[in-house]
Amino acid sequence: MLYVVSGAAGFVGSNLTDRLLSEGHRVIGVDCFRDYYDPRIKRRNLSRAIARKTFQLLELDLSRDTLEPLEQAIGSRTFIVYHLSAQAGVRKSWGRSFQHYVRDNVQATQRLLEWCKGRENLQNLVYSSSSSVYGNVDSMPMREDTSIPRPYSPYGVTKLAGEHLVHLYGANYGMPWVACRLFTVYGPRQRPDMAFSRFIEAAMEDRPITIFGDGKQARDFTYVGDIVEGFRRVETIKDREVINLGRGERVRLLEVLSALSEILGKHIEVEYVEDQKGDVRDTWASVDKARKLLGWEPEVDIFEGLAGQVEWTKTLSKAKSRSVSG
Ligand SMILES: NC(=O)c1ccc[n+]([C@@H]2O[C@H](COP(=O)([O-])OP(=O)(O)OC[C@H]3O[C@@H](n4cnc5c(N)ncnc54)[C@H](O)[C@@H]3O)[C@@H](O)[C@H]2O)c1
Numbered sequence: 001m002l003y004v005v006s007g008a009a010g011f012v013g014s015n016l017t018d019r020l021l022s023e024g025h026r027v028i029g030v031d032c033f034r035d036y037y038d039p040r041i042k043r044r045n046l047s048r049a050i051a052r053k054t055f056q057l058l059e060l061d062l063s064r065d066t067l068e069p070l071e072q073a074i075g076s077r078t079f080i081v082y083h084l085s086a087q088a089g090v091r092k093s094w095g096r097s098f099q100h101y102v103r104d105n106v107q108a109t110q111r112l113l114e115w116c117k118g119r120e121n122l123q124n125l126v127y128s129s130s131s132s133v134y135g136n137v138d139s140m141p142m143r144e145d146t147s148i149p150r151p152y153s154p155y156g157v158t159k160l161a162g163e164h165l166v167h168l169y170g171a172n173y174g175m176p177w178v179a180c181r182l183f184t185v186y187g188p189r190q191r192p193d194m195a196f197s198r199f200i201e202a203a204m205e206d207r208p209i210t211i212f213g214d215g216k217q218a219r220d221f222t223y224v225g226d227i228v229e230g231f232r233r234v235e236t237i238k239d240r241e242v243i244n245l246g247r248g249e250r251v252r253l254l255e256v257l258s259a260l261s262e263i264l265g266k267h268i269e270v271e272y273v274e275d276q277k278g279d280v281r282d283t284w285a286s287v288d289k290a291r292k293l294l295g296w297e298p299e300v301d302i303f304e305g306l307a308g309q310v311e312w313t314k315t316l317s318k319a320k321s322r323s324v325s326g
Contacts, residue, residue: 007085014045032061062108093155105158132156153278183246187224213275223300246285
C-alpha cells in the first residue's frame with residue numbers, strides 16, 4: 001500500500017513512518033520542518049527512512065504550498081493518508097503564536113482536505129486529534145461520546161476545528177476518515193518541549209526538574225509504540241469514527257518522578273512553579289471503543305516505557321558526545 005504521512009519528520013510521524021516502511025509499504029512523507037523545535041532533530045528522526053528506496057520526502061508547507069508534487073508522486077495509485085502534521089503544544093498556543101496554530105492545524109488541514117476530496121483512489125484519511133479537545137470534563141474517564149467537547153486551551157480549539165473539518169468533508173463529499181484522539185504520547189523521539197523529555201534531560205544533567213503546579217495533576221501517558229499500533233489498526237475503519245488512543249490509566253506527575261528516580265538510581269530535585277494556563281487538571285482515556293473496534297490493547301506500562309525513553313536518551317547523548325570529541 002502507498003501511504004502519505006503528513007508531519008512525517010515529527011515525533012509520532014517518524015515512528016509511524018518507520019513502522020510502515022518496516023512492513024514493506026511505500027511512504028510519501030510530507031513535512032515543512034517548522035522550527036518550533038530544532039529542525040535538525042526532525043532530520044535525525046527521518047535518517048532511517050531516508051535511507052530506504054520506498055520512502056520519498058516532500059518538503060511542503062501544507063498551509064500554503066501547491067500540492068502538485070504530492071499529486072505527481074501518487075499518480076493513479078490507491079493510497080491512505082495519515083494526517084499528523086500540526087503545531088503541537090498547549091502552552092505556547094496563547095497570544096500572538098495562536099496564528100501558527102490556526103495556520104498549521106486549521107488552514108493546513110482544510111487545504112489537505114480540499115486536495116483529498118473527490119479522489120477515488122483515497123482509501124482512508126486518519127486524522128491525529130488530541131485529548132486536548134476534551135478540556136476539563138465532569139466525569140472520568142474521557143469518552144468519545146461526550147456531547148460537546150469544551151477544549152481548555154487555544155491548541156485544543158484548533159485540534160477540534162480540525163476534527164470538525166474532517167467530519168464535514170466526509171459528510172459533504174463522502175470521504176472516508178477516522179479521527180484518533182491521542183493521549184500524552186511519550187517514548188523515543190519525544191518532542192523536547194514535552195514533560196518526559198525535559199525531566200529526563202534535567203535529571204541526567206543533575207539539574208532540578210521544573211514542575212508546573214503541585215505535581216498532583218495526572219495524565220494518561222501512552223507509549224508511542226502503542227499509538228503506532230493503534231494507528232495501524234484504525235485505517236480499516238471507514239465509517240467515520242472518533243476513537244481515543246490512550247493507555248487508559250491516570251498517572252500523577254509525582255509518580256513519574258519517583259519512577260524516573262528509581263530508573264536513574266538518583267535523587268531528583270524538583271522546583272515547583274505556577275501552573276500554566278490551558279493545562280487541564282487530569283486526563284484519562286476510556287479505551288473501550290478502541291478495544292471493541294480495533295481489538296487494540298496498549299501494552300507498555302509507564303515504568304517500562306519511561307525506562308525505554310531513558311535508554312534512548314542515553315544512547316543519543318553518547319552519540320552526541322562521540323561526534324563532538326571525534
Ligand atoms: N505528542 C503528543 O503527546 C500528542 C498528543 C495528542 C495529539 N498529538 C497530535 O499528534 C500529531 C503529531 O504530534 P507530535 O508530537 O509528533 O508533533 P511534532 O511537532 O513532533 O510533529 C509535527 C510535524 O508537523 C510538521 N508540520 C507542522 N506544520 C506543518 C505544515 N503546515 N506543513 C507540513 N508540515 C507541518 C512539523 O514540522 C513537525 O515535524 C499532531 O497532530 C498532534 O497534534 C500529539
